[in-house]
């Protein structure tokens with residue numbers, strides 16, 4: 285048999301129907317639902333008298349606009365209505381929901397893996413573009429719109445054309461102290477915001493193999509920022525070990541058989557991709573974005589570029605617009621940029637290892653004067669665990685705010701936002717204009733770099749922190 | 755969804771290019787949990803004055819556009835954000851057919867998912883229809899079965915449309931309806947993989 289990529293294997297196993305001249309009908313194993321993109325889909329079902337085909341393959345949570353401070357009183361009436369609507373819909377159609385009072389509540393892309401819902405070889409969809417996060421387990425996971433949410437609810441399938449495959453290989457070993465966030469920001473900065481268009485990216489190479497599951501999730505999460513339809517990593521023993529014992533994973537002897545099946549999805553030796561990119565792990569430095577798209581990033585040791593640095597007139601124009609919005613002057617050292625806010629959270633970087641890394645930096649230090657720093661765990665489970673380890677105390681002692689879980693300042697649909705004209709070091713995934721609030725200026729970084737920015741008030745290579753703080 | 759086979763109705767003329775989805779339905783109205791009821795906000799910033807009264811200068815507020823179900827617009831209608839609230843709002847307001855020289859891709863596809871027929875006609879024909887309809891009630895008959903548009907004064911033209919999409923509207927099938935015709939395949943698949 286010809287060697288195959290993981291994407292081809294998953295596709296072949298899930299194509300319900302393949303006919304000439306139209307897209308394939310793809311079976312969906314898992315559908316994650318949240319409060320913002322689902323209400324009209326459920327309403328559509330009701331209006332046409334349809335049912336949810338597989339409530340057992342559907343799982344709902346509330347995350348986008350939940351408050352992260354006091355969860356008992358919700359001041360935003362529209363948010364409240366969206367949450368109540370989701371609860372009522374889940375009740376009506378028999379779907380399990382991790383509502384705001386559930387111990388399982390959290391960001392949709394954090395709780396899927398946490399509960400063991402996310403597994404290798406699965407097709408997974410959700411009405412949120414960062415669904416690619418689940419690809420870390422070797423699942424084919426992508427975001428969909430409201431009509432498609434309704435379509436999956438009713439039919440457990442979607443019409444999709446077979447994607448192109450792309451390998452992104454991170455070759456060699458990372459320098460010490462480089463995180464998964466630095467890897468993905470470096471990849472996007474190097475190859476651009478649309479190099480993945482039309483493709484599913486598979487991340488390979490020694491540096492990727494060496495990552496934990498949580499780090500792999502950070503990488504796959506931002507595939508969409510490279511324009512890709514999805515991103516994934518072939519499963520290996522690290523994947524299997526992570527999943528063992530989780531709620532939705534089989535127990536006992538069945539587990540071995542299950543694990544073997546999972547591993548069989550990994551890309552075969554010698555399989556060919558439609559496109560390939562390579563980056564040398566050694567060249568990756570701690571990254572900071574300076575602009576308004578995630579590809580506009582540089583090493584913390586570099587300076588803000590000038591429009592003339594653009595390779596094309598369009599790129600030059602984009603740089604100019606970004607600099608204006610971000611109020612930055614070309615040639616400014618990244619380490620001279622001062623910030624007023626720090627956000628550690630989002631489905632990119634809010635898992636326990638992210639919090640540990642940030643806490644290690646915060647430990648024994650204090651948030652700089654004039655800086656407001658906030659830590660928002662990705663799920664209630666992560667929050668409990670962090671509190672057990674005493675991380676909340678470390679953060680609070682250093683002057684960080686310690687919050688309940690949710691999307692929070694990743695998209696600022698809830699009361700958390702950055703005021704106009706102010707600057708934020710953020711561990712989230714999008715630095716678009718207005719993303720963290722009208723006129724807010726976002727710089728994307730890793731959790732350790734965000735914590736370092738919090739205690740110094742400006743960007744600094746976290747590896748030089750001791751020198752910087754004395 | 756209501757099938758569209760032959761539709762006869764008055765036209766509303768919106769002689770503007772690049773009408774984007776944020777103009778069709780401004781973003782302050784997106785937070786509803788229903789998909790109905792968006793019609794009252796259609797073209798909100800154009801339709802109403804700052805004090806909430808009707809803007810008498812707006813094209814669709816003219817007596818000639820009263821009860822219009824066919825919208826005539828210029829190039830690149832429906833560009834901008836992919837929000838599905840735009841076709842929801844047009845449908846809820848009463849539009850069943852939109853005729854323009856060109857449409858934005860995602861919007862064009864979203865129309866079929868929501869029971870609206872978008873028709874591309876050559877620029878000169880669209881402009882002629884706009885001329886006919888701008889000052890008085892002007893009815894068109896859109897025959898989807900035969901892919902023809904005509905008026906009561908001898909005008910007649912034909913239009914192109916993808917068979918699959920045409921069929922969807924003729925039968926009043928939404929995409930889910932079409933997929934459900936393959937339900938046996940989905941059942942068989944689930945059985946086979948023991949899902």
Ligand code: SF4
Nearest residue numbers: 414630631691694695
């Ligand atoms: S944290 Fe941000 S990117 Fe992730 S699901 Fe929430 S809003 Fe989307």
